[in-house]
Amino acid sequence: MFRYHESLKDAQPRPLWHDPEIMPAKMSELASDTTCELLIVGGGFTGLWAAMQAKEHNPDIDIILVERTFIGDGASGRNGGFLSTSLAHGEANIEAQFPGEEDQLELLGRQNMEAFLATLEKYGIDAEYEKTGETTVALDVESAERLHHEYLNYEGESDDIVWFDRQAIREQANSPTFFAGLLHRGGQDGVIHPGRLCWGLKKVLIDNFGVRIFEDTELLNITPDGQDVMETTCSGGVIRSKKVLLATNAFTSKIFRIRNSVVPIWDYQICTEPLTDTQLDKINWGKPGSRHAFSDDINMFHYFRLTKDNRITWGGGGAVRYYFNRGIDMKLNDAEAQYDQLATEFFEMFPQLENDVKFSHKWGGIIATSTRFCMVPGVAYGGRLAWSVGYTGHGVGASRFGARIGLELLGYNPTDVIKMKFVTKRALPWPPEPLRWLGIHFTQRALLKADEQGGKRGLWLKFLDMIGLGFTC
Numbered sequence: 001m002f003r004y005h006e007s008l009k010d011a012q013p014r015p016l017w018h019d020p021e022i023m024p025a026k027m028s029e030l031a032s033d034t035t036c037e038l039l040i041v042g043g044g045f046t047g048l049w050a051a052m053q054a055k056e057h058n059p060d061i062d063i064i065l066v067e068r069t070f071i072g073d074g075a076s077g078r079n080g081g082f083l084s085t086s087l088a089h090g091e092a093n094i095e096a097q098f099p100g101e102e103d104q105l106e107l108l109g110r111q112n113m114e115a116f117l118a119t120l121e122k123y124g125i126d127a128e129y130e131k132t133g134e135t136t137v138a139l140d141v142e143s144a145e146r147l148h149h150e151y152l153n154y155e156g157e158s159d160d161i162v163w164f165d166r167q168a169i170r171e172q173a174n175s176p177t178f179f180a181g182l183l184h185r186g187g188q189d190g191v192i193h194p195g196r197l198c199w200g201l202k203k204v205l206i207d208n209f210g211v212r213i214f215e216d217t218e219l220l221n222i223t224p225d226g227q228d229v230m231e232t233t234c235s236g237g238v239i240r241s242k243k244v245l246l247a248t249n250a251f252t253s254k255i256f257r258i259r260n261s262v263v264p265i266w267d268y269q270i271c272t273e274p275l276t277d278t279q280l281d282k283i284n285w286g287k288p289g290s291r292h293a294f295s296d297d298i299n300m301f302h303y304f305r306l307t308k309d310n311r312i313t314w315g316g317g318g319a320v321r322y323y324f325n326r327g328i329d330m331k332l333n334d335a336e337a338q339y340d341q342l343a344t345e346f347f348e349m350f351p352q353l354e355n356d357v358k359f360s361h362k363w364g365g366i367i368a369t370s371t372r373f374c375m376v377p378g379v380a381y382g383g384r385l386a387w388s389v390g391y392t393g394h395g396v397g398a399s400r401f402g403a404r405i406g407l408e409l410l411g412y413n414p415t416d417v418i419k420m421k422f423v424t425k426r427a428l429p430w431p432p433e434p435l436r437w438l439g440i441h442f443t444q445r446a447l448l449k450a451d452e453q454g455g456k457r458g459l460w461l462k463f464l465d466m467i468g469l470g471f472t473c
């Protein structure tokens, strides 16, 4: 029997965030033909933030939002809740993909984060935001050296970066696998409760702005009708609108123009029951000032954090999967081998909790991964149809900005932002199957091998680095 069977056996197969106690009732499905000015397809962060920003700029816009299942059922209700300022998956990726736009993207990222948090404050949305910063831990000597080098590059520039050597990091959180740590505590990076954010936004959109939301309503087809109208066929009826914003993220495989922009990568998580003070003491994590939100400095990295009630959520690592020929089937949540693997990796990091801690939830979600490792915006039909998809594991904060870009591309309060390379540069399309599957698997194996060799990248990864594709999600 699997060694950690007992710890996982009672775990509920649903995201921790989908707590029935706080989930609102579903809105009814579309039942007849109708019209509106702006139709938003997809009830995740992108769709919700798009409706919010459109209404804040112009309360008179008549908006309908349709969602295939329920608000927060996509990545937005399944993620780790790491809220990051970066709009394009960190500095290294920005330098590689959009050279010359680093400063502007940093500024836009900060403005986006400020507006994000101000919205929560203004409408009283309690998303359990906690300003933790982000702490990367080194798991071997080579990684400790890399992080220290990074620290020296920043030192003097800002006080917002803190170096922890081996002993110091174990005083922050005690794992025998930690060699060092680097905390970026600048800005407002932190963690949130993703479900509370989804449902908080949903409530404001309905109660304050009268947005019509239809759940259990799937987009089936979109066609232009004449020069001014888009005709969108959904389960339940046809919606005629001036504009359409697609906020369908990983589920775009059915939608013509953006079909090859993203691939669905499955990422799994498990989470513990709330830890007692004694359990927290065993790992020395969670004291005021040391409630770090962690990731480890490896290619197939883990991300782990504390929730408000002191559970640890744990995701990523070797359990990340790409399934042949676009796996967007939600049955792929049933992935016992992946949950077992996550539990094993968890107890390798925190052996003090072995035979002591149980997992309460296990779930999977789809990361929409683009070849540029950040959002892919686009527009068609003379500005009547736009999209923002593919945040590649970094969309909790960036999706608000993706929504803004989508709106600007549709002609709502356009600024010079939509002239940036960040928006105009086309993303390389993913190749068709079976090349796609082969390429992703080959790369994943090369990344695992690099992790085993202290980060030393082989020829294949060096080649991908050279053509700007060597990043991970």
Ligand SMILES: Cc1cc2nc3c(=O)[nH]c(=O)nc-3n(C[C@H](O)[C@H](O)[C@H](O)COP(=O)(O)OP(=O)(O)OC[C@H]3O[C@@H](n4cnc5c(N)ncnc54)[C@H](O)[C@@H]3O)c2cc1C
Pocket: 041, 042, 043, 044, 045, 046, 047, 066, 067, 068, 069, 070, 071, 072, 073, 074, 075, 076, 077, 078, 079, 080, 081, 082, 083, 084, 217, 218, 219, 220, 247, 248, 249, 250, 251, 252, 267, 268, 269, 303, 315, 364, 365, 366, 367, 388, 389, 390, 391, 392, 393, 394, 395, 396, 397, 398, 399
């Ligand atoms: C396991 C996991 C962990 C992650 N962790 C983090 C993290 O810690 N930090 C971070 O920044 N990012 C993280 N991400 C990424 C982040 O969650 C996403 O980038 C973000 O939620 C994207 O929001 P979205 O609204 O664009 O997409 P989604 O939330 O996926 O929403 C798309 C919605 O469109 C709906 N839809 C699709 N097709 C149709 C259709 N035809 N008709 C009607 N509706 C449709 C779907 O049902 C879905 O609700 C993680 C993702 C996963 C899966």
